[in-house]
Amino acid sequence: MSRFMIKDTQLLGLKVIQRQPITDARGNFCRLFCAEELRTAGWIKPIAQINHSKTQGVGTIRGLHFQYAPQGEMKLVSCLHGEVWDVAVDIRLESPTYLQWHAERLSPENHTALLIPEGFAHGFQALTPQCDLVYCTSNSYAAEFESGLNPQDGALAIAWPLPVQNLSAKDASHPLIQDGFKGYFAQ
Numbered sequence: 001m002s003r004f005m006i007k008d009t010q011l012l013g014l015k016v017i018q019r020q021p022i023t024d025a026r027g028n029f030c031r032l033f034c035a036e037e038l039r040t041a042g043w044i045k046p047i048a049q050i051n052h053s054k055t056q057g058v059g060t061i062r063g064l065h066f067q068y069a070p071q072g073e074m075k076l077v078s079c080l081h082g083e084v085w086d087v088a089v090d091i092r093l094e095s096p097t098y099l100q101w102h103a104e105r106l107s108p109e110n111h112t113a114l115l116i117p118e119g120f121a122h123g124f125q126a127l128t129p130q131c132d133l134v135y136c137t138s139n140s141y142a143a144e145f146e147s148g149l150n151p152q153d154g155a156l157a158i159a160w161p162l163p164v165q166n167l168s169a170k171d172a173s174h175p176l177i178q179d180g181f182k183g184y185f186a187q
């Protein structure tokens with residue numbers, strides 16, 4: 001019995017993963033990650049890190065972050081407390097959907113995760129006063145390869161559901177795409 005329903009999006013490689021919980025009188029059990037089942041969704045590397053971020057403040061945004069090639073990372077993003085509006089932006093210069101974005105509401109109640117391939121920037125907005133994200137990455141954190149896009153960049157026109165709040169100084173200072181961004185491969 002499959003433990004996930006895997007759905008494509010309009011951005012090649014970006015998948016919506018619907019966990020299929022097994023429920024009984026005690027509650028329910030579901031897998032957050034399964035190498036065998038998620039291989040078909042494109043996760044072919046070992047997990048390098050599992051991160052937990054706790055975010056407070058409705059409207060808070062973290063992101064949009066990515067690591068340049070060859071230190072790119074796949075991410076499987078799950079929300080285990082609260083609710084977030086999770087966004088992935090295609091930054092593969094040759095992609096027909098370059099700079100297009102896709103968003104999903106993630107919460108423990110909807111059992112939804114986002115599987116984000118390399119070549120995407122990732123960010124999210126807190127829709128509840130506190131949100132806990134747990135996400136697997138396929139590569140280690142490498143500050144020297146890390147960069148980001150400004151979540152309020154007009155070239156992306158991301159329709160954040162709430163007024164943007166509580167950006168870190170780093171996120172507020174990401175350059176605008178018009179200032180010479182050349183995609184994921186061009187550090």
Ligand SMILES: Cc1cn([C@H]2C[C@H](O)[C@@H](COP(=O)(O)OP(=O)(O)O[C@H]3O[C@H](C)C(=O)[C@H](O)[C@H]3O)O2)c(=O)[nH]c1=O
Pocket residue numbers: 049051053062063065122123124140141168
């Ligand atoms: C990602 C990461 C960060 N750090 C250090 C770097 C900073 O000293 C501190 C906080 O980092 P940052 O402000 O980048 O954390 P977030 O804003 O939550 O960024 C993360 O959230 C967005 C939405 C993502 O998609 C990335 O996974 C990640 O960049 O943790 C580490 O030590 N290891 C790590 O793997």
